[in-house]
Amino acid sequence: MTRFKSTSLLNKIESAPPDRILGLTDIFNKDANPKKVNLTVGIYKDNFGKVATFPSVKRAQDLVNKNYQSFQSLTYLPINGNQDYSKNVLDFIWNDSCQGLAHNYLLNDKINFVQTLSGTGAVALAAKFLSKFISKTIWVPNYSWSNHLNIFKENGFQYIKPYNYYDDSNGTISVDEWLSNLKLNRSQTDITSPQCILLHACCHNPTGIDPTKEQWKTIINTIYELNMVPIIDMAYQGLESGNLIDDAYLLRTCLSKGDWPNGLYLCQSFAKNMGLYGERVGSLSIVTPLNSNSNTNLNIDSQLKPIIRSFYSSPPGYGSHVANQVLLNKDLKLQWFNDVQNMVNRLKIIRLNLFNNLKWHDLIDFERQHGMFYFTRFTLKQVHHLRNKYAIYLTDDGRLSLSGINDSNIDYVSEALYEVAKL
Numbered sequence: 001m002t003r004f005k006s007t008s009l010l011n012k013i014e015s016a017p018p019d020r021i022l023g024l025t026d027i028f029n030k031d032a033n034p035k036k037v038n039l040t041v042g043i044y045k046d047n048f049g050k051v052a053t054f055p056s057v058k059r060a061q062d063l064v065n066k067n068y069q070s071f072q073s074l075t076y077l078p079i080n081g082n083q084d085y086s087k088n089v090l091d092f093i094w095n096d097s098c099q100g101l102a103h104n105y106l107l108n109d110k111i112n113f114v115q116t117l118s119g120t121g122a123v124a125l126a127a128k129f130l131s132k133f134i135s136k137t138i139w140v141p142n143y144s145w146s147n148h149l150n151i152f153k154e155n156g157f158q159y160i161k162p163y164n165y166y167d168d169s170n171g172t173i174s175v176d177e178w179l180s181n182l183k184l185n186r187s188q189t190d191i192t193s194p195q196c197i198l199l200h201a202c203c204h205n206p207t208g209i210d211p212t213k214e215q216w217k218t219i220i221n222t223i224y225e226l227n228m229v230p231i232i233d234m235a236y237q238g239l240e241s242g243n244l245i246d247d248a249y250l251l252r253t254c255l256s257k258g259d260w261p262n263g264l265y266l267c268q269s270f271a272k273n274m275g276l277y278g279e280r281v282g283s284l285s286i287v288t289p290l291n292s293n294s295n296t297n298l299n300i301d302s303q304l305k306p307i308i309r310s311f312y313s314s315p316p317g318y319g320s321h322v323a324n325q326v327l328l329n330k331d332l333k334l335q336w337f338n339d340v341q342n343m344v345n346r347l348k349i350i351r352l353n354l355f356n357n358l359k360w361h362d363l364i365d366f367e368r369q370h371g372m373f374y375f376t377r378f379t380l381k382q383v384h385h386l387r388n389k390y391a392i393y394l395t396d397d398g399r400l401s402l403s404g405i406n407d408s409n410i411d412y413v414s415e416a417l418y419e420v421a422k423l
């Protein structure tokens with residue numbers, strides 16, 4: 001028997017690098033420094049460092065807990081998810097958030113909708129579907145959420161191309177360069193074969209800087225002309241302006257353009273804007289052209305189901321019941337809008353307080369800087385110095401998650417940032 005031991009393929013498996021974001025929390029947890037501060041993960045924390053439940057969500061939970069028997073308790077959900085949730089999320093996203101622009105698509109059943117395992121599950125499902133049926137090429141901004149590359153690589157894309165999004169030299173976004181990248185490539189490829197492009201709906205992760213609404217119009221016109229397929233990743237709806245509806249401007253811009261021949265894809269998450277992180281509550285919508293064949297949407301639905309079935313069979317129930325309660329109860333929905341506004345107000349106060357200590361003007365450039373992250377533009381060496389000397393943890397790209405800063409650590413963090421910026 002022993003002679004087979006050395007031929008085991010298992011022994012040839014190499015160690016993979018730890019996750020670029022969550023791997024750091026493991027290291028943080030082992031750090032013995034009592035002053036340590038974790039500013040890596042995109043989780044909203046209150047001024048006491050707690051991941052507090054939003055009041056609206058707490059009330060929704062109470063209702064769900066009381067009525068849980070009537071949700072048939074712990075039974076499986078259908079493959080495409082909780083049907084009440086689907087109806088109410090569809091209504092919130094495509095009616096409320098799109099202010100009438102998706103009316104005809106809803107009326108004609110041209111939107112395929114499934115509940116997903118939060119935003120990550122939505123992006124993974126879209127990736128698998130698109131790479132199987134539409135295109136194996138996708139453009140992703142440089143920088144982007146580190147998991148994007150991982151997801152696209154693992155789910156069928158053969159060509160993952162970066163587009164120039166951010167100019168490191170001056171901390172601005174480079175829309176002209178981005179669009180000329182795309183135009184040049186499309187002039188050299190067969191324009192009749194579609195290519196996919198990932199767009200961050202708002203609060204770009206990690207830079208926190210989004211194109212202006214005017215710039216988005218130009219971008220969307222260009223990618224439309226280049227026969228590209230937009231995948232909108234909307235993980236932070238509400239965290240830019242504090243207003244959930246206002247923040248869906250990219251969706252509205254895409255819809256204003258008209259039909260997208262190969263579909264408009266929306267990956268949406270309630271992790272951040274309802275604080276339902278661990279419950280994994282999100283959705284994927286595919287908007288097909290109004291003149292698509294009468295069986296197109298049924299066929300799409302039938303193809304999504306086996307993908308989901310092979311991934312995880314069906315999504316979890318509890319979080320979807322909670323999100324559904326928030327959306328269907330007028331009172332709770334109103335309170336949710338306030339909760340999101342309060343979160344954004346606190347993020348702005350943190351930026352102001354940091355600015356008061358550091359005098360870094362871009363911290364309070366509220367026109368351009370959005371969401372829960374501040375991009376320090378620190379080099380890897382600076383990020384490591386901050387981690388090793390001060391036990392303050394940012395992601396390696398220099399992204400800082402603002403809500404980890406509070407009254408009890410702001411002076412320590414400011415001092416350390418000030419010192420490290422000098423290096």
Ligand SMILES: Cc1ncc(COP(=O)(O)O)c(C=O)c1O
Pocket residue numbers: 042117118119120121145200205233235269270271272277282
């Ligand atoms: C840009 C972006 N997309 C998607 C996600 C997915 O989040 P979740 O799967 O927790 O909904 C995140 C989370 O950090 C993100 O930053």
